[in-house]
Amino acid sequence: MWASDYPGMLMHATMKELINLVKTQCHIPERDKELIMGQNAKRLFFGGK
Numbered sequence: 001m002w003a004s005d006y007p008g009m010l011m012h013a014t015m016k017e018l019i020n021l022v023k024t025q026c027h028i029p030e031r032d033k034e035l036i037m038g039q040n041a042k043r044l045f046f047g048g049k
Contacts (some may be wrong), residue, residue, distance in 0.1 A: 001040045 002022070009018060022033065 001044070016032050 013021070019037070022037065026033065028036075
């Protein structure tokens with residue numbers, strides 16, 4: 001699950017840069033990226049609705 005409040009991350013890059021990094025440089029399946037970037041949180045907090 002993506003966490004925008006991870007200590008120190010925003011000291012090194014903007015949120016936009018960090019999201020782009022995950023989208024373009026993390027060599028993981030697209031479905032896993034979708035889960036990390038929001039679907040896990042959606043399921044956890046809203047029951048997948």
